[in-house]
Amino acid sequence: xxxxxxxxxxxxxxxxxxxxxxxxxxxxxxxxxxxxxxxxxxxxxxxxxxxxxxxxxxxxxxxxxxxxxxxxxxxxxxxxxxxxxxxxxxxxxxxxxxxxxxxxxxxxxxxxxxxxxxxxxxxxxxxxxxxxxxxxxxxxxxxxxxxxxxxxxxxxxxxxxxxxxxxxxxxxxxxxxxxxxxxxxxxxxxxxxxxxxxxxxxxxxxxxxxx
Numbered sequence: 001x002x003x004x005x006x007x008x009x010x011x012x013x014x015x016x017x018x019x020x021x022x023x024x025x026x027x028x029x030x031x032x033x034x035x036x037x038x039x040x041x042x043x044x045x046x047x048x049x050x051x052x053x054x055x056x057x058x059x060x061x062x063x064x065x066x067x068x069x070x071x072x073x074x075x076x077x078x079x080x081x082x083x084x085x086x087x088x089x090x091x092x093x094x095x096x097x098x099x100x101x102x103x104x105x106x107x108x109x110x111x112x113x114x115x116x117x118x119x120x121x122x123x124x125x126x127x128x129x130x131x132x133x134x135x136x137x138x139x140x141x142x143x144x145x146x147x148x149x150x151x152x153x154x155x156x157x158x159x160x161x162x163x164x165x166x167x168x169x170x171x172x173x174x175x176x177x178x179x180x181x182x183x184x185x186x187x188x189x190x191x192x193x194x195x196x197x198x199x200x201x202x203x204x205x206x207x208x209x210x211x
């Protein structure tokens with residue numbers, strides 16, 4: 001099992017506030033269940049995106065090098081229901097387990113799988129609400145004559161690769177297939193890239209250059 005620990009501020013990292021509690025909870029559960037655990041930690045990192053050590057953990061899980069992921073609290077894994085649901089979906093698709101110690105989310109149990117389904121439902125609702133708010137915000141910005149756009153969550157090196165591949169004539173579908181085959185994770189931690197994700201990334205990079 002991968003035991004994942006995260007604290008979001010430099011102060012927490014320096015003081016150890018929250019870190020030891022997470023480690024102790026994970027190691028105690030591992031001892032109770034007879035798990036072998038390797039801890040991976042993102043210290044001083046927000047949960048807004050998939051942080052480096054979590055990205056590495058998800059990569060290892062997707063390639064079958066670990067059996068599952070265990071975290072002390074759901075908010076240490078993800079800051080939104082949508083993000084958590086994406087990770088749960090990847091676990092179910094790829095066949096690894098996810099255990100969150102502060103609630104009933106445990107993909108090894110029927111109740112835990114039911115909890116995961118509930119989160120997926122709320123994630124769909126969250127996506128719809130975000131989409132509505134985004135459309136309203138973009139319309140308001142456009143009415144004020146402002147340029148719409150946002151910074152890509154894709155690492156800079158990977159974004160450059162997408163841009164170069166596109167400029168060399170590759171289609172968005174071909175780029176997506178290549179990133180999936182090489183096991184690069186999407187900004188939300190999923191293993192499968194879609195043409196639309198690559199298209200948006202390329203458009204964001206193009207806007208940034210033009211700005």
